[in-house]
Amino acid sequence: MPTVRFTRNIQRHVACPTREVEGTTLREVLDTYFRENEQARGYVLDDQGCIRQHMVVFINGDQAADRDGLGDRVAPDAVIDILQALSGG
């Protein structure tokens, strides 16, 4: 099963442990993860279910291309990393 890992910066707001979850597309994988952790959904996806403007998702080191539809294919052994842009102030 694909593995989903989150930036540690999100952990102070909502606990997002690394998990292996089912899914063959990014949408399926994230939906599976967020079904068990609904609070985290809004930290990664916006109202319309798109990746938030300043969040980034990597699938085996490559940026997810379909930021709105989350249609990127996910292999069974893929590692998905979810993190935020390194800016602030």
Next chain:
Amino acid sequence: MSTRCHVATRKGLFTLDRGESGWSISRVSFLGDNCTVVMHDTRNGDLLAALNHGHFGIKMQRSRDRGETWSEIATPKYPEKPADYVPKAGPAEGKTPDWSLKLIWSLAPGGGDEPGFVWCGTLPGGLFQSRDGGDSWELNRPLWDHPLREQWFGGGADHPGIHSICVDPRDARHVTIGISCGGVWSTRDGGRTWNPPGPGMRAEYMPPEQQFEPNIQDPHAVVQCHANPDALWVQHHNGIFKSTDSGASWSEIKDVNPSVFGFAVAVHPKNADTAWFIPAVKDEKRYPVAGKVVVNRTRDGGKTFETLTRGLPQTHAYDLVYRHGFDVDETGSRLIFGSTTGSVWISEDEGNSWQTVSSHLPPVYAVRFEKPV
């Protein structure tokens, strides 16, 4: 008389308490986080605070023990945009906004006969309502689906926003809202139908044929007199306006020194003829005229104004006060304002004199007295 005030800033929520020797900071919540607005619910004591976490989006927090502890509650969420959605009318400026929460800009408790009801104004122009104190939110569709809503546009921001919500103390179904830029709208039936703005506001910066168009006006803040709810005061981008008929019509008040420009306004809760303003250089430069922080007060419905300065810095002071950075307590005697440069002043004599509470806070977005439950 209020003895506690909440100050929402770029780096947290500060609680001020009135002790025997004066006002001081008693607590800091969400230190380091951007707190855009705070609400005290006079019906049950709840506190609601909106946080903007940037990368992670907008979140809402609630405290039910006067700020000792906080819990994350639901955040207003725009509904899924229909795939075949076609705007009915284009905006007067820019593009039609996304259906996605950009900012929580205003919060207001419903009426005393509506326990748990809370209004929430947002960018990009959606008005939300909760019937359970913030555990869930629903977009007010009659306003969102109104064809004139799509003509609103952002004033200084990329999207239009609802910044003022006035619930009539006589009848909670009568609600008046202020939009930048969309004028002042109202409902008489709790939000089932909405009345577009009445005439009388003027935006001299618009093309000549649009200057008096009610639906493109930029009221920076709208306040309502508690004892005379038909009386509304507006600090507008273009100047000062007032209404004595619940916003059905507006009159402009001109030639107020040192400036009619500003963001904030407060009205005396017991006397609609008394209102306070914090003027600034008009209009894109936005700093206190001549570097002097002053408060303007009228006691005669806007015929004359006094400029109040006692206790306020009068040399090289560049404090700008945002639209939610000013409040008056339920007696009308205590006032507070906070600035973009982190200064907070309080008056206990209707603005005649001011005391500095801090000069070193983060930029202040909103101040709200905690009024008796």
